Amino acid sequence: MPRPRRPLLTRDRIVETALALIDADGLGALSTRRLAAALGVQGPSLYNHFATKDEILDAVADTVTGAxxxxxxxxxxxxxxxxxxxxxxxxxxxxxxxxxxxxxxxxxxxxxxxxxxxxxxxxxxxxxxxxxxxxxxxxxxxxxxxxxxxxxxxxxxxxxxxxxxxxxxxxxxxxxxxxxxxxxxxxxxxxxxxxxxxxxxxxxxxxxxxxxxxxxxx
Amino acid sequence: MPRPRRPLLTRDRIVETALALIDADGLGALSTRRLAAALGVQGPSLYNHFATKDEILDAVADTVTGAxxxxxxxxxxxxxxxxxxxxxxxxxxxxxxxxxxxxxxxxxxxxxxxxxxxxxxxxxxxxxxxxxxxxxxxxxxxxxxxxxxxxxxxxxxxxxxxxxxxxxxxxxxxxxxxxxxxxxxxxxxxxxxxxxxxxxxxxxxxxxxxxxxxxxxx
DNA sequence: CTCATAAACTAGCGGTGTAAGTTTTCATTC
DNA sequence: GAATGAAAACTTACACCGCTAGTTTATGAG
Known part of the structure; x- marks a missing residue:
């Protein structure tokens, strides 16, 4: 699949889904592949929006702190x-x-x-x-x-x-x-x-x- | 290498070395292969003494609590x-x-x-x-x-x-x-x-x- | 219209925990 | 003392991990 007409991913959607997975299955169960799968996408696609997995976790952590x-x-x-x-x-x-x-x-x-x-x-x-x-x-x-x-x-x-x-x-x-x-x-x-x-x-x-x-x- | 004349590993030696590695490089850097290498042994040999990696960590944690x-x-x-x-x-x-x-x-x-x-x-x-x-x-x-x-x-x-x-x-x-x-x-x-x-x-x-x-x- | 960028992909590297099966030695029992 | 079973090392292998590299195509700016 090449670049899609409308982006499949946004940072917000990634963070949201990551938090849901972490809540459901624990921090250890969050892998980039599982997260990507939950978003209907292949693993490495996440790296178009975040540089590392830690950057995703940072964003998740900050939305929690934001409350x-x-x-x-x-x-x-x-x-x-x-x-x-x-x-x-x-x-x-x-x-x-x-x-x-x-x-x-x-x-x-x-x-x-x-x-x-x-x-x-x-x-x-x-x-x-x-x-x-x-x-x-x-x-x-x-x-x-x-x-x-x-x-x-x-x-x-x-x-x-x-x-x-x-x-x-x-x-x-x-x-x-x-x-x-x-x-x-x-x-x-x-x-x-x-x-x-x-x-x-x-x-x-x-x-x-x-x-x-x-x-x-x- | 078959079974050695004197055991190369003991639970104590494994726990000791694991704690040293964790202290030095962090919890995330402790892998069974790295731990085994530090003990002069192959990775899976650890499983003759502990059932899982978590069991090793349990033992490490308990020696810390013991102090x-x-x-x-x-x-x-x-x-x-x-x-x-x-x-x-x-x-x-x-x-x-x-x-x-x-x-x-x-x-x-x-x-x-x-x-x-x-x-x-x-x-x-x-x-x-x-x-x-x-x-x-x-x-x-x-x-x-x-x-x-x-x-x-x-x-x-x-x-x-x-x-x-x-x-x-x-x-x-x-x-x-x-x-x-x-x-x-x-x-x-x-x-x-x-x-x-x-x-x-x-x-x-x-x-x-x-x-x-x-x-x-x- | 051109073209750099963006956003998806596939392939693959080196690492992970651990299961399975092999070999040899040790410890126990007849 | 021979037989036997458990113990403790090994090798091989599987499925997964984070991430890099390179490819393809659509988008948006000039």
């Missing part, structure tokens, strides 16, 4: 904004858990990821956090969210009662974790996030507010 | 034990960051990972946390540690000043993050862990201690 809402940093206090962002971030990642390991490499050059980092860091600095602290807070929350989305804690335990009964006295109920996956994973996230933010709020009053009150107000 | 120290749960109060564990866990993972994405799938059937989960959960329950809470706390800390080890936050940003200057006003210094990788990543971990534990301590006095004091002492 994260950082608008709170423009309208709410820093603590509420952090909470909203963390939940939105988590929702975006858990909607497409299979891409998370790839995404966890950092923002790189992906625009949506950079825009998110910019909004979070800017919001924290504007709230009075020293720059180094703002970096640490953004990183800490990313650690927590990414870790929580990377793999279900609950599904990490095999559903085999005998495995635990034999040698792990406290894990006798672990085989039932998978049944309650969502409530376990979300409960752990909620508890951890609340604890984290509680601790940050204490740190804020301890450092930022006292420092500011000791200075002439700007 | 985590959970002894604090037997000797110290729950808060100090959690802190010691989290740092030890992080050190174990950051010593072999390339295996972390694999390890993040959960304990599965790996003995060291299960023993760790058992110690943490048991320690928290013994301290008076309700079982569901203990699960959430263990999960939340795993999220945080795994997220922090999964990929460096600092190295996630490209060293290209022009990238940030153009469109991300608050990230003007982001290209310098990689220079300070260790202090950024460790600082973020320290801050986040302290905040998390601070929040948990508050929760403990709010729920566990008040509930116990309302009951007849056991």
């Amino acid at each position: 994260v809402d950082t608008s709170g940093f423009a309208s709410r206090d820093w603590l509420a904004a952090l909470r909203d962002w963390a939940w939105s971030y988590r929702r975006a990642l858990t909607s497409h858990p299979n891409i998370v390991p790839y995404l966890a490499q950092g923002p790189g050059r992906r625009p949506a990821a950079l825009a998110m980092a910019d909004a979070v860091y800017g919001g924290l600095v504007r709230a009075g956090w020293p720059p180094a602290r703002a970096t640490h807070i953004g990183a800490a929350l990313r650690y927590f969210v990414a870790g929580s989305a990377l793999g279900s804690f609950a599904r990490g335990f095999v559903e085999d009662p005998e495995l635990y009964a034999a040698h792990y006295p406290h894990l006798r109920q672990a085989h039932r974790l998978a049944e309650h996956q969502q409530s376990v994973d979300e409960g752990a996230f909620a508890l951890g996030l609340d604890a984290l933010l509680h601790g940050l709020a204490a740190e804020y009053t301890r450092t930022v507010e006292t420092v500011e009150s000791a200075r002439p107000t700007g | 985590v120290d959970t002894s604090g749960f037997a000797s110290r109060d729950w808060l100090a034990a959690l802190r010691d564990w989290a740092w030890s866990y992080r050190r174990a993972l950051t010593s072999h960051p390339n295996i972390v994405p694999y390890l993040a799938q959960g304990p599965g059937r790996r003995p060291a990972a299960l023993a760790m989960a058992d110690a943490v959960y048991g320690g928290l329950v013994r301290a008076g946390w309700p079982p569901a809470r203990a699960t959430h706390i263990g999960a939340a800390l795993r999220y945080f540690v795994a997220g922090s080890a999964l990929g460096s936050f600092a190295r996630g940003f490209v060293e290209d000043p022009e990238l940030y200057a153009a469109h991300y006003p608050h990230l003007r210094q982001a290209h310098r993050l990689a220079e300070h990788q260790q202090s950024v990543d460790e600082g973020a971990f320290a801050l986040g862990l302290d905040a998390l534990l601070h929040g948990l301590a508050a929760e403990y006095t709010r729920t566990v201690e008040t509930v116990e004091s309302a009951r007849p002492t056991g």
